[in-house]
Amino acid sequence: MSAVIELGPGVRAGFTQRYDGGVSAEPFDTLNLGMGVPDDRDAVVENRRIAAARLGFGHGRVVWMNQVHSADVAIAEEPGVVGRVDGVVTTRTDLVLGTLAADCLPILAADPAARVIGAAHSGRLGTAHGVASALVAEMVRNGAEVGRITVALGPSICGRCYEVPHHLQEEVTRSTPEAASRTREGTPGVDLCAGVTAQLQRAGIGHVAVDERCTLESPDLFSHRRDSKTGRFAGYVWWA
Template structure:
């Protein structure tokens, strides 16, 4: 099976892809295109899967991070090896380096300022989102010469609101930050609520002044054939899960 990444018309002219789980060589829980070195998958299979992604993009190298649910951003000037920096976003103005973020329900965000020749890739779970990882990525892109009024930001497959049930302490954390955040929660069952992660991120990026922000509309939890999902694996009692990669390159 060939790779079948989702692409965004808004990022046309920039090599990118929100890669699905299709087209790799991993087996079992990790079938097929698991690109997560931090999983329990065979390291050789993960390496081959990542090589396939790099080849699909025509990249000299695919880099990813040791993600820690932070608002930390790395400016990439050259590829690194297996010793991945701890952060949750990357920016670069260097051609040929594919910036890849790994997700399995969290939101991958790909950024581009075509005119400046600056791109970014961000991993945003709820902790990173409320800590401002998207805004920190925009700041880092501007330091490389981008202008947020030209930046396009696209969210890829992530957990949708209908699948993201949270407890009252989660809601309180967001309302303590800003009572207006109540609009990103819908009523759930047994005193729980459902959180709109992509909606929250879109609102933050639009408020930050990007030229355009969108979401591909794909829910990782509800489509097991195409996407890995941490929450779905947990609900099924599975011991581990694969990681999707979303990547962008100049």
């Protein structure tokens, strides 16, 4: 596992890696946590149990999203799948929030004083639509204070690797110019981490920790851009 970090007193966040145990066969080897890929369902269930046990919580506490590249945010009141959204917030301290990725940017957030935690998934479209800002706004509606929210950004494809056509780059940079990048080949690109960091700063978030690993460059992480048919790693935020 990636190192577990503290998002404040009592709140933990962590990201899984591709080969942290797991039972999935190629090309989803080994710790695929995504149900939305054609992996064996029983293998994914076992992988989710393994990941949760290693991080120190019960897999039955986890809230998952059916991620659709939106800026919609749901409120979680119970474990399971919360719906077709890309952000989730809860005030329940017995729930664990999970977000899946394989190049997109996983976002984990907490205001421990208000007992509010959140998670989101921000790909190119989610970044263009501002899912990170929507997550912060929903946390505030549920009692969080912007100045107290701490955010952890997980691994994602970097701006030097994420090549897109110019018109798709413009879709993101119209709202978030900081997301514009040039790839190693000098072509248009999108820097998800830079874009989301800028969105969070504009929302008033002052505490952002970044895992700078590039999913395409790191064989320890799943990458859809690199491998096409592949699994998903997860980011989790929970109360210890």
